[in-house]
Amino acid sequence: MSAAQSYPGPHPVDDDLVRRLIAGQFPQWAGLAVERFPSGGTVNEVYRLGDRMSVRLPLREGGAGDVALEREWLPRLAPRLPAAVPEVLGAGEPAEGYPWPWSVYGWLAGENPEAGALSEPVALAGDLAGFVTAMRSVTLPGAPEAHRGGPLASLDASTRAAIEELRGIPQEGIDCDAVAAVWEDALRAPAWDGPPVWLHADLMPGNLLVRGGRLTSVIDFGCVGVGDPACDLFPAWNLLPPPAREVFREALCVDDATWERGRGRTLSQALIALPHYRTTNRAMAHNARHVIRAVLEEDQHDVAPNPAPH
Structure with missing residues (x-):
């Protein structure tokens, strides 16, 4: 999910609309093939434009603000990050009955990683930690507040x-008492009392691209800004198996309180997503179920009693 937190119906978008928008505003690209790119995303529709570009159009008003955010910050963040990020090649404006700004980006090759099917999970954990570390080290002035970057209690x-x-x-077979207990534990964790740090704030598998199991690109910066560093710990539970999760944590030097808040945030996102997407978005629902299982398994491990002495 991205910045849109209400769930109105999407604005209709199709190949013909994209062709008309391109022809009207970027005639130099009017002869290129347009093809919808299948995605599990919920806020934007993505189309291939020729071999080297993509067109990204918000489906809901809540996603329209992400367009301006990316136009402003992606060019400034790109040289500071170890993975490729989208390059804005064209700033589209409302036209042809389409009501919001939209963008043309350079195409980034790769595939989305899938939890449970990672070929290099430990190496990927290191790559992700390197990306998060680089984000945290950004010192650009005038930073917006990250979506999801505020207090954990705001999600209660x-x-x-x-x-x-x-x-x-x-x-769905969810142990609701168990997840409620994990959520209560997260709420009791001390709040972040340091300076806010730069965050991607939506490190879902669908926003990561890998090749040969290694991270190559991070996309969809519609939630970017500053806030609690716990907000960029999502991959620990939405993607990485336990051994790689520990590599990720150790590489980032995450203290217990931040880990608890990160786990709570990731769980919250999954719990909110599952009822809504369980019958309408297979990718989102599948990942939500994975997160809930991963969090509960980790919680059981954390509280498991020591074995009896022989």
Whole structure:
């Protein structure tokens, strides 16, 4: 999920609209092939434009602000980061009945990693930690507040509502008492009291590109800004298996309180996503289920009693 937190129906977008927008605003590219790119994203539609470009159009008003955010910050962040990020090649404007700004980007090759099917999980954990470290080291002035970058307690009402909704969906098999307990633990963790740090703030598998198991690109910076460093710990539970998760944590030197907040944030996102997307977005629902399992398994490990002495 990205910055849009309400769920209105998407604005209709199709190949013909994209062709008209390109022809009207970027005639130099009007002869290039346009083809929808299948994605599990929920806020934007992506189309291939020829072999070397993509067109990204918000589907909802809540995603339109992301366009300006990326136009402003991507060129400034790109030289400071170890992985490739989208390059804005064209700034599209509303036209042809389409109501919001949109963008043309350079195409970034690669594939989305899939939890449980990583070929180089430990190496990928190191790559992700390197990216997060680089983001945290950015010192650009005038930073916006990251989406999800504020206090964990701001997610309390929506998280509890999602848990109650899941109680009414027994076929999902979620141990709602267990996830509620993990959420309570996260709320009790000390708040971040250091300076806010730069965050991508949406490090979902769908926003990562890998080749040969290694991170090559990070996309979708619509949530970017500064806030609690716990917000960029999502891959620990939404992607990495336990041994790689520990490599990720150690590389970032994450203290216990930040780890608890990060786990709580990742769990909250999954709990809110699952009831909404369980029948409409297979990728989002699948990842939400994975996160819930990973968090509960880690929590059980954390509280497991020591074996009895022989």
